[in-house]
Amino acid sequence: ETGVTQSPTHLIKTRGQQVTLRCSSQSGHNTVSWYQQALGQGPQFIFQYYREEENGRGNFPPRFSGLQFPNYSSELNVNALELDDSALYLCASSLGEGPQHFGDGTRLSIL
């Protein structure tokens, strides 16, 4: 059974640029959630996708957007990057009412 995989592992961008992060869900999981984890903090919910539709969103601005594909993989897109966007971005997958399982994240640094 393949777990949640995220790419890339690390990424460096400058202010104002755009970034796309990718996530492959665990085999058989149909729901993907994205979280932002600032240094020394707990993960914060960004949004969730189920059946290719956004299924809940946290307190993040519209420049954070996402997609889910028919194979349940997902992308997180962030436009107009700001210094405060520097964080570890985590993807978690789940099936129905089952628990969420996390990938190892993408470390995004904004210069």
Add this chain to the structure above:
Amino acid sequence: QQQVKQSPQSLIVQKGGISIINCAYENTAFDYFPWYQQFPGKGPALLIAIRPDVSEKKEGRFTISFNKSAKQFSLHIMDSQPGDSATYFCAATYNQAGTALIFGKGTTLSVSS
């Protein structure tokens, strides 16, 4: 508004000792309370979880104690080992485990050998 408060921020325990981490929540609609363990450079890994219809759940050396009336729950790690040194997060959610998790700020545990 922080809906899940976790304490302590850091904890040092001797090998073989008991590690205790506490969490308090505000939203009485929460009905699923997981604990995650995170090592440096890794994502959070689900350790153990509880629903409010039971007061305690044990899996190996890890136990969750749940007090619904006080809106508190805690993680106990028995016979703590150096390999348990990690950051632990409590979380809460409602309706089902697959919905948005609200995390505490984390507790960094160091187990000295």
